Amino acid sequence: MLAQLRPAIVMIVLFTILTGLAYPLAITAIAQLVLSHKANGSLIERDGAIIGSSLIGQNFTSDRYFHGRPSATSAPDPADATKTVDAPYNAANSGGSNLGPTSQKLVDRVTASIEADFSAGRVPAFEADAVTTSASGLDPHISPENAQAQVPTVARTRKLSEARVRGLVNAATEHRFAGIIGEPRVNVLRLNLALDTLR
Structure with missing residues (x-):
């Protein structure tokens, strides 16, 4: 044996x-x-400090910056560990919302997002990626159309010409690989970093 x-x-x-x-x-x-x-995670540095990764979105809320897609990620509620709270782009809890097209919660969230843009004086971006989450909740990219829709707000807030900001979006647009694979996209963090270099 x-x-x-x-x-x-x-x-x-x-x-x-x-x-x-x-x-x-x-x-x-x-x-x-x-x-x-x-x-090593496609980390992005500025002035010797790591400020993010080109693979994970960040929650930009100021009108001085382009905004990414909504994120459905959450984290444990500090007040009650049995509950969760919204925590956009929480890489420790990646996942989409799994809300279907007939979900009232999804309809309410999209409507609230559009109304918030109107009430803040922003032109709402009606592209699907402006109001819906990605499958991971961490997508760092938006469509070029979504970015272009945000140009007037960013340009007005920063006191820049729209043409200059549009040029920045065009320069930051990543095209299909080999002309056929994927969709055109704009990395929001890289675009916002380029925006910060404008004087």
Whole structure:
């Protein structure tokens, strides 16, 4: 019986070392050598400090900045751990709202978002990504149309010409890979950083 168990134990130990240690370490080393920026989270620095990642959205609320998509992520309520509170772009709790097109809660949220834009004197962006969340709740991109709809508000608040801000949006627009894969998009954090460099 021991003669039959020994090869099984040796194979378990061997494949644990190969697939559990050697392979992950080799892939990590290759990623660090070939794609170190992406392997380390695509972090963005300004003045030597990490201010975010190009892969995770941030909750910009000031009219001086372009706003990302709404985020459906949440966090535990500090007052009651059995409940949750809204925590936009909480990477520790990624997930969409799972609200369908017939959901009254979704209709109410979209309506409230549009009314908030009107009441703040902003031109509401009627693009779908301006009022709906992404599947992860962390999407750092918006459509070029959504960004263009926000230009008048940002330009007015910063006392810049709309043409200059539109040019910035056009320059920040990422196009389809190889002309066919994906959709045109604008990374909100990168766009806002470029906006801050304007004088």
